[in-house]
Amino acid sequence: MEILKVNEVKKTYTSRFGGNRVQALKGVTFSVQEGEYVAIMGESGSGKTTLLNILAALDRPTAGEVLLSGKNLETIPEGDLAAFRRDNLGFVFQEFNLLDTFSIEDNILLPLVLAGKGVQQMQQTLLPLARSLGIEDILHKFPYEVSGGQKQRAAVARAMIAGPKLLLADEPTGALDSASSADLLRMFEKVNGQGQTILMVTHSVDAASHAGRVLFIRDGVVFHQIYRGECSDQQLYKKISDTLTMLRTGRDAE
Numbered sequence: 001m002e003i004l005k006v007n008e009v010k011k012t013y014t015s016r017f018g019g020n021r022v023q024a025l026k027g028v029t030f031s032v033q034e035g036e037y038v039a040i041m042g043e044s045g046s047g048k049t050t051l052l053n054i055l056a057a058l059d060r061p062t063a064g065e066v067l068l069s070g071k072n073l074e075t076i077p078e079g080d081l082a083a084f085r086r087d088n089l090g091f092v093f094q095e096f097n098l099l100d101t102f103s104i105e106d107n108i109l110l111p112l113v114l115a116g117k118g119v120q121q122m123q124q125t126l127l128p129l130a131r132s133l134g135i136e137d138i139l140h141k142f143p144y145e146v147s148g149g150q151k152q153r154a155a156v157a158r159a160m161i162a163g164p165k166l167l168l169a170d171e172p173t174g175a176l177d178s179a180s181s182a183d184l185l186r187m188f189e190k191v192n193g194q195g196q197t198i199l200m201v202t203h204s205v206d207a208a209s210h211a212g213r214v215l216f217i218r219d220g221v222v223f224h225q226i227y228r229g230e231c232s233d234q235q236l237y238k239k240i241s242d243t244l245t246m247l248r249t250g251r252d253a254e
């Protein structure tokens with residue numbers, strides 16, 4: 001089943017006095033099936049953050065449409081967008097974005113608190129998730145008392161606690177050392193294996209090589225995509241590296 005449809009999405013930024021116009025997205029089209037794990041790559045300035053902001057309903061496209069489970073984001077009134085995001089999307093950021101004055105547990109539960117869920121339901125949802133992400137022992141600690149890798153695990157738990165249709169990740173390994181990155185990527189594979197649909201923007205070839213499909217954005221359009229097919233992570237890594245070389249130099253890798 002198609003969970004996300006992005007149809008000819010364009011975004012033009014116009015400076016306050018209308019003088020400077022930047023066409024960040026020039027007609028992006030792709031779709032994501034339920035249960036897929038998709039990575040989006042592209043050079044700096046290619047439009048990845050712009051696209052992610054539009055998919056997250058944080059920004060509106062200049063033209064084109066985005067449908068999440070068949071619902072056109074454009075039809076959602078401004079005042080309902082926060083609740084729509086909370087009910088349908090999970091977010092994982094490079095810098096974790098945990099609240100320092102909240103315990104790990106309270107950070108994870110925040111989306112459910114905001115959705116007005118009862119304490120019993122929250123605890124029933126929290127414990128199995130915390131166990132499956134290996135963070136049940138740090139639930140009562142505060143973000144400044146745990147490692148970056150543990151913070152990111154907590155951020156993944158927070159992103160997943162409300163059972164989002166789509167998990168959006170923006171450079172999730174960007175602030176992690178290599179062991180914690182590997183750990184996070186294993187966790188993404190695990191939750192994807194359990195059916196969670198993931199869309200991840202990354203500069204890391206290693207991170208992208210764990211996905212099932214890699215989309216390459218160049219100059220505001222989807223320039224190329226690679227399906228994992230029967231490839232191992234190493235084979236996919238090589239294909240991604242070759243594609244990035246081609247994108248940078250305009251030539252096929254030797």
Ligand SMILES: Nc1ncnc2c1ncn2[C@@H]1O[C@H](COP(=O)(O)OP(=O)(O)OP(=O)(O)O)[C@@H](O)[C@H]1O
Nearest residue numbers: 013014022024042043044045046047048049050051
């Ligand atoms: N708010 C804005 N106003 C004007 N131009 C913008 C704005 N945000 C982004 N741009 C421009 O749009 C283009 C795409 O930017 P975007 O941040 O989406 O790229 P990116 O691929 O995410 O880059 P990076 O990998 O460096 O984060 C760039 O030319 C950028 O300068």
